[in-house]
Amino acid sequence: MLRPDHCLRFRSPPAITGVPVPAPTFFPALSPIAGPRRQLRGALRPLRARPALLIVRASASMDAAVARAPEMAQREVARALAAEAEARLGPRLLPSAVPADVAEFRNGAGNAVGSLGVRRGAPGSSIDFMMQSSLHCKVPNGAIDITSILIFLNASTDAPHFLMELIQGSPTSIVVVLDLLPRKDLALHPEYLQKYYENTQLDKQRGKIYELPQTRPYLSPSLFVRSAVSPTAISVSIDCGQGGESALEEIIRGQLAMVAKEVLQIWLDNCADSTTEMEETERMCLVKRDNTVRSKSIEVDLTANLPRMFDPDVSSRVIAEIRKAFGVQES
Amino acid sequence: MLRPDHCLRFRSPPAITGVPVPAPTFFPALSPIAGPRRQLRGALRPLRARPALLIVRASASMDAAVARAPEMAQREVARALAAEAEARLGPRLLPSAVPADVAEFRNGAGNAVGSLGVRRGAPGSSIDFMMQSSLHCKVPNGAIDITSILIFLNASTDAPHFLMELIQGSPTSIVVVLDLLPRKDLALHPEYLQKYYENTQLDKQRGKIYELPQTRPYLSPSLFVRSAVSPTAISVSIDCGQGGESALEEIIRGQLAMVAKEVLQIWLDNCADSTTEMEETERMCLVKRDNTVRSKSIEVDLTANLPRMFDPDVSSRVIAEIRKAFGVQES
Numbered sequence: 303m304l305r306p307d308h309c310l311r312f313r314s315p316p317a318i319t320g321v322p323v324p325a326p327t328f329f330p331a332l333s334p335i336a337g338p339r340r341q342l343r344g345a346l347r348p349l350r351a352r353p354a355l356l357i358v359r360a361s362a363s364m365d366a367a368v369a370r371a372p373e374m375a376q377r378e379v380a381r382a383l384a385a386e387a388e389a390r391l392g393p394r395l396l397p398s399a400v401p402a403d404v405a406e407f408r409n410g411a412g413n414a415v416g417s418l419g420v421r422r423g424a425p426g427s428s429i430d431f432m433m434q435s436s437l438h439c440k441v442p443n444g445a446i447d448i449t450s451i452l453i454f455l456n457a458s459t460d461a462p463h464f465l466m467e468l469i470q471g472s473p474t475s476i477v478v479v480l481d482l483l484p485r486k487d488l489a490l491h492p493e494y495l496q497k498y499y500e501n502t503q504l505d506k507q508r509g510k511i512y513e514l515p516q517t518r519p520y521l522s523p524s525l526f527v528r529s530a531v532s533p534t535a536i537s538v539s540i541d542c543g544q545g546g547e548s549a550l551e552e553i554i555r556g557q558l559a560m561v562a563k564e565v566l567q568i569w570l571d572n573c574a575d576s577t578t579e580m581e582e583t584e585r586m587c588l589v590k591r592d593n594t595v596r597s598k599s600i601e602v603d604l605t606a607n608l609p610r611m612f613d614p615d616v617s618s619r620v621i622a623e624i625r626k627a628f629g630v631q632e633s
Numbered sequence: 634m635l636r637p638d639h640c641l642r643f644r645s646p647p648a649i650t651g652v653p654v655p656a657p658t659f660f661p662a663l664s665p666i667a668g669p670r671r672q673l674r675g676a677l678r679p680l681r682a683r684p685a686l687l688i689v690r691a692s693a694s695m696d697a698a699v700a701r702a703p704e705m706a707q708r709e710v711a712r713a714l715a716a717e718a719e720a721r722l723g724p725r726l727l728p729s730a731v732p733a734d735v736a737e738f739r740n741g742a743g744n745a746v747g748s749l750g751v752r753r754g755a756p757g758s759s760i761d762f763m764m765q766s767s768l769h770c771k772v773p774n775g776a777i778d779i780t781s782i783l784i785f786l787n788a789s790t791d792a793p794h795f796l797m798e799l800i801q802g803s804p805t806s807i808v809v810v811l812d813l814l815p816r817k818d819l820a821l822h823p824e825y826l827q828k829y830y831e832n833t834q835l836d837k838q839r840g841k842i843y844e845l846p847q848t849r850p851y852l853s854p855s856l857f858v859r860s861a862v863s864p865t866a867i868s869v870s871i872d873c874g875q876g877g878e879s880a881l882e883e884i885i886r887g888q889l890a891m892v893a894k895e896v897l898q899i900w901l902d903n904c905a906d907s908t909t910e911m912e913e914t915e916r917m918c919l920v921k922r923d924n925t926v927r928s929k930s931i932e933v934d935l936t937a938n939l940p941r942m943f944d945p946d947v948s949s950r951v952i953a954e955i956r957k958a959f960g961v962q963e964s
Binding site for chain 1: 818819820821823826830831836850854856857859860861864865918921922925926929
């Protein structure tokens, strides 16, 4: 999805410092403080993330318009992952029904392009929707690339949703959020925690990313977001430092792709086919919780940020489709 | 409270590596993986925490028996904090009623001492209990010192509990857990999150600790524990490295003491005097959640670990008092 930091400013001088600004779309944008600062004796001081000021609706003096989002490792990995999910889910997903001018869209100045795909679950399926999105936005000195895959389940099951977001503001660093989003209060339902998070050994997958020396924890400035993710959530910035382009590419295509595939597999094996017998009060609570999480992420996210990257008519069209998928009413 | 890692072994050769084993008492013991490992070019490789094997019920060849827990910065800080809480809560706390042989207790071999104080809330008070505990255990090459303060509220309010635990296995490193433990599902109750965590600016306090270069996030291996803490929880290991004894002491007496005092103040101002109007179903849910959190921490914690540090008669006496305070039945 399409949601850079709310610190994005328009028509201001560009001043990009530190780790790129855009934050995971599903999660409200934030000053991307990517973890404890380190003073490292003799070592390279890691980039400290600060909100960046970016011109994203550029003047005509910008480079030639972007035709489409460039091929890069994050898009390949996301594409492969989405293909795997779609192959497994098969007829349980309806074809994408977004209008053509939302399936592919661009900024009038030509420096930003995006795509959105929304496949609703077929009748009787436990899938609510599968959403894929991609954004590429040229900025002075580089570009922002955001790719995301969300697979949300409906109220016929209480199993976790699937979420992956990759936000890259430079060739040498990326923010990764990969999680099975819980739909119940874990402290009240330890059996749910055990079923979906302990028995599946999800934390081992988390460990494989966190043990990479280039990672730092990425802590959302939004307390709500921190509350919404699971205790096994992967939320990191991976920074390979100056000259680390191929190192990052290797990580994205290697360890990250492998872990993302494993996490998706766990979700497909344990959640995608799940249905849950529920008392009516339980189901009402589940629906209420789902709606709170959806509306607080949508409303904080998209409505604040998407219009900053795209012209009003474009952003409102895209937002409308996303709201429709999430089932969140226009406020 | 008194709960080192479940990896403690008895009557095995000592082999202490890395960061000390004992884990926050309230939270189940674990292999203390204190955060992402770092390969730092030219810098000191940070200690990677691994479970340690310790002899804690020593043979007679150990050093002379410990008379009492030694004075050290963590105890001073905890003492000052407890005094502040008690002064403010005043007559809302009854005097401590633990038997003398639980108020102070020791290991038969003489290498471990502990103390426990439990003050119940006065009738009509929103305080359930205030618990303070201290443990000192000599081990080969050093000692383990654990100090904790818990102030739990009862069902007349849904405000968060107060928790601080300091676990120190060497003069140069310490694990700190400091939190206002939420009692409601934050994703379902964003207004609760806003009231107790956003409006109070608790995250600023967290930031003051996390910005210290010697800190690394401390992630409990217990997924339940990770789910039980708040999104503003301070959970860190602070490691000042070889020769860093006075640096650590300075941090404990300085930044840590200051932040702990601020967090306690926030709790005293916003939670301690709170009462909440609740529907009966809400109150039942609160009580059920409270009991789940209490029993899963007690049962995983104490019963596994306390007997490893103290003789059976001592540990069972102490456990019984703690269970009584928490209102958790003998299983």
